[in-house]
Amino acid sequence: MTHPTRRLLLRASLGAAAAGALARASTANAEATAARTPKLGGTINMHSYSFPPPNWHPHVTNTVQIMSSSGIYNQLIEYNPEAEDPFELRGDLATSWELSKDGKVYTFHLNPQAKWHDGQPVTAEDVVYSMDSMVDSDAKPARAVTLPALSPYYKKGTARAVDARTVEIPLKIAFAPDFLPTLALDFCKIIPKHWGQSGIDLQKWENAVGSGPFKPGKFVKDVSIELVKNKDYWKPELPRIDGMVHYTIKDKGTAIAAYKTGRVLMTNWPVTNLSNKEATQLETEAADKLRVEYVRNAAFFFFFMNTSVAPFNNPKVRQAVNLALDRQALFNTFGVPGLDTLAPPLGVGTWFGRTAEDIAQLPGWRQLNGAKHPEDIAKAKALLAEAGHPNGFEAEMMVRQVVEFPDQAVVYKEQLKKIGIEATIKLVDSATGFQRYTMGDWVMAPQGSGHFLVAPDALLGRVWMPDGTWAKYARYSPPDWWQEAYTEQAGEGDREKRQEILRKMEDYLVFEDPGSSAVTYWTARSWVMSEKIKGIHARGSLWAGYKHETIWYDPEG
Amino acid sequence: MQAYIAKRCLLFIPTVLMATLLAFLLLRVIPGDPALVKLAGETGDSSFTQAELHDLQAKLGTDRPLYVQYGKWVWGMLRLDFGESMFFEEPVAKDLAAKFPITLELTVLALLIATIIAVPLGLLSAIKQDTPTDYIARIIAITGVALPNFWVGILIVYFLVLLFAWMPPLGYANLWEDPATNLQQFIFPALALGFFEMAFTARVTRSSMLEVYREDYTRTARGKGLAERVVIVRHALKNALLPVVTVSGYQFGRLLAGTVVIENIFMVPGMGKLLVDSVFHRDYTEVQAIVMVITISVLILNLVLDVIYGWLNPRIRYS
Numbered sequence: 001m002t003h004p005t006r007r008l009l010l011r012a013s014l015g016a017a018a019a020g021a022l023a024r025a026s027t028a029n030a031e032a033t034a035a036r037t038p039k040l041g042g043t044i045n046m047h048s049y050s051f052p053p054p055n056w057h058p059h060v061t062n063t064v065q066i067m068s069s070s071g072i073y074n075q076l077i078e079y080n081p082e083a084e085d086p087f088e089l090r091g092d093l094a095t096s097w098e099l100s101k102d103g104k105v106y107t108f109h110l111n112p113q114a115k116w117h118d119g120q121p122v123t124a125e126d127v128v129y130s131m132d133s134m135v136d137s138d139a140k141p142a143r144a145v146t147l148p149a150l151s152p153y154y155k156k157g158t159a160r161a162v163d164a165r166t167v168e169i170p171l172k173i174a175f176a177p178d179f180l181p182t183l184a185l186d187f188c189k190i191i192p193k194h195w196g197q198s199g200i201d202l203q204k205w206e207n208a209v210g211s212g213p214f215k216p217g218k219f220v221k222d223v224s225i226e227l228v229k230n231k232d233y234w235k236p237e238l239p240r241i242d243g244m245v246h247y248t249i250k251d252k253g254t255a256i257a258a259y260k261t262g263r264v265l266m267t268n269w270p271v272t273n274l275s276n277k278e279a280t281q282l283e284t285e286a287a288d289k290l291r292v293e294y295v296r297n298a299a300f301f302f303f304f305m306n307t308s309v310a311p312f313n314n315p316k317v318r319q320a321v322n323l324a325l326d327r328q329a330l331f332n333t334f335g336v337p338g339l340d341t342l343a344p345p346l347g348v349g350t351w352f353g354r355t356a357e358d359i360a361q362l363p364g365w366r367q368l369n370g371a372k373h374p375e376d377i378a379k380a381k382a383l384l385a386e387a388g389h390p391n392g393f394e395a396e397m398m399v400r401q402v403v404e405f406p407d408q409a410v411v412y413k414e415q416l417k418k419i420g421i422e423a424t425i426k427l428v429d430s431a432t433g434f435q436r437y438t439m440g441d442w443v444m445a446p447q448g449s450g451h452f453l454v455a456p457d458a459l460l461g462r463v464w465m466p467d468g469t470w471a472k473y474a475r476y477s478p479p480d481w482w483q484e485a486y487t488e489q490a491g492e493g494d495r496e497k498r499q500e501i502l503r504k505m506e507d508y509l510v511f512e513d514p515g516s517s518a519v520t521y522w523t524a525r526s527w528v529m530s531e532k533i534k535g536i537h538a539r540g541s542l543w544a545g546y547k548h549e550t551i552w553y554d555p556e557g
Numbered sequence: 558m559q560a561y562i563a564k565r566c567l568l569f570i571p572t573v574l575m576a577t578l579l580a581f582l583l584l585r586v587i588p589g590d591p592a593l594v595k596l597a598g599e600t601g602d603s604s605f606t607q608a609e610l611h612d613l614q615a616k617l618g619t620d621r622p623l624y625v626q627y628g629k630w631v632w633g634m635l636r637l638d639f640g641e642s643m644f645f646e647e648p649v650a651k652d653l654a655a656k657f658p659i660t661l662e663l664t665v666l667a668l669l670i671a672t673i674i675a676v677p678l679g680l681l682s683a684i685k686q687d688t689p690t691d692y693i694a695r696i697i698a699i700t701g702v703a704l705p706n707f708w709v710g711i712l713i714v715y716f717l718v719l720l721f722a723w724m725p726p727l728g729y730a731n732l733w734e735d736p737a738t739n740l741q742q743f744i745f746p747a748l749a750l751g752f753f754e755m756a757f758t759a760r761v762t763r764s765s766m767l768e769v770y771r772e773d774y775t776r777t778a779r780g781k782g783l784a785e786r787v788v789i790v791r792h793a794l795k796n797a798l799l800p801v802v803t804v805s806g807y808q809f810g811r812l813l814a815g816t817v818v819i820e821n822i823f824m825v826p827g828m829g830k831l832l833v834d835s836v837f838h839r840d841y842t843e844v845q846a847i848v849m850v851i852t853i854s855v856l857i858l859n860l861v862l863d864v865i866y867g868w869l870n871p872r873i874r875y876s
Contacts, residue, residue, distance in 0.1 A: 045727065051834065051837075051838070054595050054644050054645050054646065055646075140612070141613075142596065142605050142606075142609045144596060144605050203646075220728070220729065220826065221645065221652070222826055222830060222831060222834050223728055223729060223824075223826040224727070224728050245728075247727045247728065247824075249727075249824060250821070251821060251822060251824075253711060253714065253715075253822075254714065254822060254823075254824060257714050257715075257717075257718045257724045258724065258727065260718055260722065261718055261722055261723055261724045263724055263726065263727050264727070428588070429589070429837070430837075431588075431589035431590075431593070431594045431837065431838070431839050432587070432588035432589045434593055434594070434597040435588055435589050435590045435593050436588070438590075438593055438597075438610070
């Protein structure tokens with residue numbers, strides 16, 4: 001019998017250690033692979049901050065509420081929910097597409113497997129019907145979102161079904177770089193023509209027919225909206241979950257309690273009454289349970305002025321306010337560094353926006369020794385004097401009691417005092433605020449706007465162009481040359497040339513007249529979700545990525 | 558008694574009329590347009606034209622003169638037609654039929670909890686007057702009267718989450734289909750809602766018991782050598798509970814109307830939550846209908862209680 005020598009024992013123990021390490025590595029690898037491998041099944045409870053819509057037709061449902069029903073339908077193209085790049089587009093109903101050489105016609109090729117919930121195939125005629133429905137200005141109820149979003153690019157009646165699987169969509173503006181990113185947004189849904197013309201009530205939840213990964217489940221008004229898995233979904237192995245339930249929770253405390261106790265696993269839209277600071281605090285307090293994704297550059301806040309009433313019908317008064325606002329102080333109070341940014345209308349860090357260094361030198365944005373630049377205040381006072389208000393003036397500041405507006409109003413009030421403007425804050429609820437906006441019965445207000453896209457057309461169009469939502473409320477119309485420049489840049493395919501046009505437009509808003517809206521800072525919006533939710537990331541727009549066909553639920557977390 | 562009931566029923570008419578006027582006019586006084594709320598959406602970033610706004614106003618009837626709108630509504634109510642929700646364009650009666658039983662369940666449960674705790678607490682406090690037991694019971698009662706119920710509700714949610722990392726299940730489980738989940742969903746809002754009523758009833762019970770305790774017949778019963786327990790249960794309690802019964806009944810009406818805040822905190826989908834949501838939507842028809850249902854319920858309840866009290870207490874009946 002051979003007695004074990006020391007060398008033998010050493011070899012054996014080294015071998016055992018190596019085997020152990022290999023086993024551990026293998027287990028870890030298996031665990032990592034398991035963590036990346038989507039699990040199937042489960043129902044996800046979601047927090048919905050908004051009320052359910054008054055009707056469920058996807059082209060009528062407004063921006064806030066499409067999140068609840070997005071999973072019932074598909075778009076032609078979509079923001080890739082699985083890509084690292086939040087702006088990457090991919091086909092949804094379309095497998096491929098191309099633009100004609102003259103930049104005037106897009107041709108989309110549809111997936112032959114695509115079918116509606118009732119089993120009928122999705123055809124090019126359905127796409128034509130849907131495009132026309134979205135821009136139909138005579139449609140009742142009104143296409144309050146899709147019409148202004150798409151009508152700059154597409155004219156009703158011009159799309160053509162080449163064959164059952166091929167559709168041509170001509171553009172009003174050749175090349176229109178922002179058309180595809182707009183078409184990929186969640187409210188540009190393709191709906192069945194036979195459903196639209198069937199005569200049934202298209203507004204009813206239970207009548208919804210789409211081609212999407214989910215079908216309508218139980219709808220309990222003011223309580224919950226359920227979507228159930230479409231077991232015959234034409235994309236294999238999708239969706240991964242069995243369904244989702246959107247619970248309407250308006251109270252902030254109740255919502256936080258629901259996240260902490262796991263009663264809800266995520267919010268269905270990154271806009272709630274939780275501020276970014278509160279969301280990050282929640283993430284810290286429940287770090288083992290929750291994470292927060294951010295939609296960067298999701299919106300900007302601005303000081304809103306009614307340009308149809310005195311004194312804001314005078315551009316000098318508007319520019320005075322533009323100069324007087326201490327944006328850094330606002331940002332220090334409300335912004336979250338790393339998430340929010342100080343930037344003018346075209347943002348910072350985008351191909352069309354200025355750099356942070358440039359912005360820091362802009363009047364209205366610049367500081368001196370950590371305080372508001374005194375030249376801006378002096379210039380603001382001088383402009384007010386030229387406008388006939390050497391001692392300032394008094395005016396009411398209407399404040400809708402939503403998001404951060406009431407708190408921002410207090411800061412605005414103090415800042416405007418420095419140039420002699422005495423603001424009386426009048427708090428109103430949202431419905432009253434919109435009524436007063438519509439009637440023109442307001443003077444100034446804190447306001448913000450979410451961006452459909454972080455792209456020039458969307459950024460500038462909604463706020464400053466005469467047909468834009470906010471310009472309409474403020475009765476604002478920019479100079480003719482500015483409007484012509486807007487149209488010109490919308491069709492300019494050369495980035496450098498487009499950037500040049502945009503810079504001139506932004507210079508006007510910064511150096512001469514902010515119009516109805518003096519932008520203060522840009523904000524990200526926070527999307528709270530449980531660590532058990534996988535396969536989802538915030539996309540590049542607040543209105544992208546809510547179909548949830550790739551999301552999955554890992555009960556192990 | 559019949560004349561009394563008839564007289565009370567006649568008084569209903571001016572009371573209900575006044576309630577309809579108040580409900581109708583107060584809503585029209587607050588700013589906000591139902592058509593605008595529908596078109597603008599919650600963030601106000603939906604575009605629409607003035608023509609679309611006017612069309613919707615015409616459809617909802619809000620462009621008609623106020624007296625026309627009022628007349629149409631009251632005439633509809635007389636035929637038990639509450640109209641359509643302005644926001645959802647669905648029959649209001651359907652919502653009321655769904656929500657009223659939920660609010661009723663919450664109210665009944667709150668009253669039950671309040672009474673079950675309040676009566677023994679008040680009795681104990683009276684029997685053990687001026688002892689530490691009495692003091693503790695009175696502190697509980699005073700606390701209950703002092704704290705607003707929405708604050709109690711928020712505290713309950715807070716401590717549930719903080720101590721147990723738990724909150725009631727979301728949504729609504731029907732009592733007859735899933736009683737366990739239903740109880741989990743309702744017990745805490747019922748506690749919050751009933752806390753004030755519990756305190757108030759405990760104090761009434763204590764006062765009433767103390768009064769009865771000093772009556773001649775109670776002293777006589779004690780003098781006859783009966784055990785204290787028999788004196789309390791057989792002689793004192795029944796008479797002491799008379800005001801408690803009537804007070805509890807009137808509290809029912811208060812509770813019914815007072816569920817608004819609690820339902821919103823605990824997300825109970827009853828009439829109170831619907832009322833708040835409808836106010837945000839400026840859903841005039843929905844708000845008016847809810848207000849009238851609660852008003853008429855309370856009026857009928859008060860009448861029934863007055864009749865019962867008169868039957869129970871002959872002195873009241875003949876006065």
